[in-house]
Amino acid sequence: MILHDATTNPLLVATNVVKDYPSVKVLKGVNLSVTEGDSFAVIGPNGAGKTTLFKVLTGEVFADRGTVRFEGNDVTRMPEWKRVRLGFGRSFQVARVFKELSTQENVVIAIEAHERNTGRRPARRLACRPSPDVREAVEQTLLEVGLIDKRDEPARLLSHGDKKRLELAMSLALQPRILMLDEPTAGMSPADRRAATELIAAIRVRHRMTIILTEHDMEVVFGLASRVAVLHQGAVIATGTPAEVRDDAMVREIYLGSESAHA
Structure with missing residues (x-):
């Protein structure tokens, strides 16, 4: 069993995190340390607690016990919107976009929200006509993700x-x-999965960004992650490099052995 964790320049640290719902104990003393620049994957069977852990780390729900620290600061009871201002970005299993707006209008909203949050724009409604700087940023962002057309x-x-x-x-x-x-x-065709994996990998390198992901497809995990944690019944049973986790006897028995490619 591998349970070592990185300690150099920790960006996000969860310590003894516990989260219970009325009828079930979901997280049972989870410890994670994510180093700046990591691409860190959390894997495990359905019901292991991966999505709940994400919600606790991002502030969508609060831990019942334990602490979450970001850049050394205690954010355990900090709501989600405040963590966004600190530098958290988040995607969901089902994409959350403004469906009735155009692709570029969605990105305009995000850029202008960021400018307000950082004090670059007065706290008021979105501009009717985005500034040239915002329009340029939208173009660059859509080019980067392949949606410019x-x-x-x-x-x-x-x-x-x-x-x-x-x-x-x-x-x-x-x-x-x-x-x-x-x-x-989630829900992508094999071709779309490969394209998404390549895009995320390129974004991580280009922006020198720290990434944490949950994922069922082991090809995606081992293609993206520099480190992996395995959750089982609300507890971390192994943390290490993809190779270390793949070769761990307990992980193979509980998770990878029966579902070597998908879970």
Whole structure:
């Protein structure tokens, strides 16, 4: 069993995190340390607590016990919107976009929200006509995620894979320090999964960004992650490099042995 963890320049640290719901104990003393620049994957069987852990780390729900620290600061009871201002970006299993707006309008909203949050824009409604700087930033962001040709298309008409790309673009527009990706390739075709994996890898390198992801597809995990934690029944049973985790006897028995490629 591998349970060592990185301690150099920790960006996000969870210590003895416990989260219970009325009928079930979901997280049972989870410890994680994510180093700046990591691409860190959290894997485990369905019901292991991965999404709940994400919610606790991002402030969507609060831990019942334990602490969450970001850059050394205690954010355990800090709400989600405040963590976004600190530098958290987040995607969801089902992409959350403004379906009735165009692709580029979605990104405009994210960029202008970031400018207000950082004091670059007065606290008021969104501009009716984005400034030249915002329009340029939108173009660059859509180019980066491969949606520039669909800038005027209503988001509701985008394919599933393109909605996920748009959500990623909106997260990037917030200029996050850490990007939390919950099942970034869920529901995608094999071709879309490969494209999404390549895109995320390129974004991580280009922006020198720390990434935490949950993912069921082991090909995606081992293609993206520099470190992996395995959750089982609400507890971390192994943490290490992808090779170390893949070769761990307990992990193979509980998770990888029966579902070597998908879970």
